[in-house]
Amino acid sequence: MRSFIGRDILSLKDWERAEYFRLFEVCDELAPHARNRRNTDLLANKTLLTAFYQPSTRTRLSTEAAMHRLGGHVLGFSDAKMTRAGDFYQESIKDTVHMLEYYGDVIAMRHYQEGAPHEAAKWASVPIINCGDGWGEHPTQVLTDLYTIWKEKGTIDGLHFMCIGDGRMRTMHTIAHAMTQFDVEATFIFPPEMSFSEEFKKGLVERNLRFRDMGSSAEAIADADVIYMEPVVQADYTQSRVEASEDKGLTPPEYRVTRDLLRDKAKPDSIILHSLPRMDELPADVDYTRHARYWEEAFNGVVMRMGLLSLVLGAME
């Protein structure tokens, strides 16, 4: 297995099976500090820089919370508009990174532009963690999701994933890449105009992922062990989900998972993941079913980032 020390976390396309399990083990070792609410001093002599060119409170705060739980220092910016009147929009990534790399020992980057963290990683002397790059990827979210599945189901192999959402968006790209490393089947339920590109699908076929497209959650849910949800009403990363939904109306029933549907058709031990915030695709009364695991997912988001930071900074091996 490649060492994690100093590694950039840009995409899960190149992650191998064993690497996921190594990360999960480290997460299990560190989870008690989060559960017992006591910061350690494992990374007390390290600094995390959060470079968020777009606001994303969940991803930023869960990464920062992980660093604080490990006793580390944190600084950064949470919106490029907050930087000197937008200079960063125009400055080359290379120039920016040759400044940022001296401010922290690892850089967590969210960028509105696909590939920006990869470009940053070319020039930086410190690891770059991709916290979402435009339509590209979102590895820390999907690692959180897989760790949650592994904790809740005891395995990833052998499971059937029903993925509802927008196939053009980064989280769906990343979960699809990750699934190629496990013995799983996938059903994708995307609105027709939001499907994977033909080229992306070809890549999945080449890597032997067993998958199919279906038209609605009702049709597919009986097979699902993992119900993996994202909103479908957001079309554009320059708009928020809320703004987008005002234009487009509510989620069509094919892309929703309701309490009735779960009672009527779902496997009793199937679990629902959702990175939140949610629109109406996942009504609040689903919280009171046996299926909901999104609060565990939120907790695991901190634990997984504790694992990742410890590994890339060499505090765990």
Add this chain to the structure above:
Amino acid sequence: MRSFIGRDILSLKDWERAEYFRLFEVCDELAPHARNRRNTDLLANKTLLTAFYQPSTRTRLSTEAAMHRLGGHVLGFSDAKMTRAGDFYQESIKDTVHMLEYYGDVIAMRHYQEGAPHEAAKWASVPIINCGDGWGEHPTQVLTDLYTIWKEKGTIDGLHFMCIGDGRMRTMHTIAHAMTQFDVEATFIFPPEMSFSEEFKKGLVERNLRFRDMGSSAEAIADADVIYMEPVVQADYTQSRVEASEDKGLTPPEYRVTRDLLRDKAKPDSIILHSLPRMDELPADVDYTRHARYWEEAFNGVVMRMGLLSLVLGAME
């Protein structure tokens, strides 16, 4: 006395006399760290999350400064507009809190909506500290004020409070609740359109607060031991005081306290508190009188929050 450990600090309506004095004692124990400017490590293994849905630099920074002085970690957001394009405005408090509770061990919340911290406290596994909720309450400000009075006058019982400001606003609600636990008298000087509601007054009568309304500071100041001031020119929490004052002109003389008035009519040992920033209700030359205590109040704002954080997180008992 109820334990402070894990307690939400939402309102002072339910605080008992003895609880104030217990908090003041803890403040006295911790104050030397602030005065000597040396951070302790009392809360080094804890993290404070500041969830400010409205900017409030004083309240946010004094809370964060307190946590830093205690050696703790801090993260958060200082304006909901900085979160993902306003998603938080629409997401339910429950959903938000089930994310935020994993990022910190105590949540300091400012919200534009009355009751939001109470709703958060229903769902959170960590203590919520209300840092101002719309027209509701502002307990940490008033605890600071009472601690300052106790330090400066040696007692709270037996004092006469003259409160000038806007009776619809949260600080006045909270000081009124607090006064019911002490042997004090109150004179309220509010513009007619800014008086307490009849229902609120009825509550004060039921709890045996001795109070009266008067029309001007000049009329009432001779009786006052504590001159408790807020601006009257801000009418709307969605506007800043400055914006509001541009529309409405300067403070009418009835609601001002000037150097001349103090010299002519005030008790020599009366003290003035003001949470600042001030408009023209309190001219700058009052700073050079024996009455000004608002800088002490600013210092005590950090000390009091050190006490409160230590108590709710169980570092002091």
Add this chain to the structure above:
Amino acid sequence: MRSFIGRDILSLKDWERAEYFRLFEVCDELAPHARNRRNTDLLANKTLLTAFYQPSTRTRLSTEAAMHRLGGHVLGFSDAKMTRAGDFYQESIKDTVHMLEYYGDVIAMRHYQEGAPHEAAKWASVPIINCGDGWGEHPTQVLTDLYTIWKEKGTIDGLHFMCIGDGRMRTMHTIAHAMTQFDVEATFIFPPEMSFSEEFKKGLVERNLRFRDMGSSAEAIADADVIYMEPVVQADYTQSRVEASEDKGLTPPEYRVTRDLLRDKAKPDSIILHSLPRMDELPADVDYTRHARYWEEAFNGVVMRMGLLSLVLGAME
């Protein structure tokens, strides 16, 4: 030599030669912590407050990174618009400082108004570090630059500085003040409408700085040991460089330093400093010449601020 403990860093006009060298020695002592990427605990019991009334990501983050590297705590605000709806714009500096001084043990202030940090220093009980005040000064930038020159050339005395940029701007004021303490010569290349004021020039003459004005980099570069660059396309601190350049077009060739010019005319061992971000006055292919030292300058920006914080807070003497 005056003690550094508790000293305000407002201007370099009053700095003496020996003080620069004392600071450089301290920087050399602390640099290994930055180079080895390990935070110390030298300032673990101190808190830095960053009071940035204008966004400036580089200056703010390099100051905060320095404090984190020294194990200290950091809080603050990065844009006055983020404070309560602009209250700070109207509140007096005195009132603001009598609040801020309790939140940190040293205040790093960027302000859009010249002289604001000086006014703050009049009232504050803690040291104020001027991180740029309108058209005034920018001492931490110039200290970084001088330290970089000293490290790269082994001396400051005996060097010829070619300074290209806008003579009305703070960095040029500060470098000019600093040069009076060394045995150097200066050539200033400013667009005619951006020259030093006559009064400012008179001050330099009185302090025996040998300097001349010239019209273009091509004319002057053969003499230069240090090529000290700032953009000329930004005219107004209320606009960003990028906005300004959109109005005004690209940098005229007289104020640019290109690879061709360096090859044809520059001393082989001359070095280029630029605080970045750059416009087209310094093309990216200059990065691959022997002259570029602006990345070293970026690294030294953290080291120099580590030195300064340690000195004014009394951790180094």
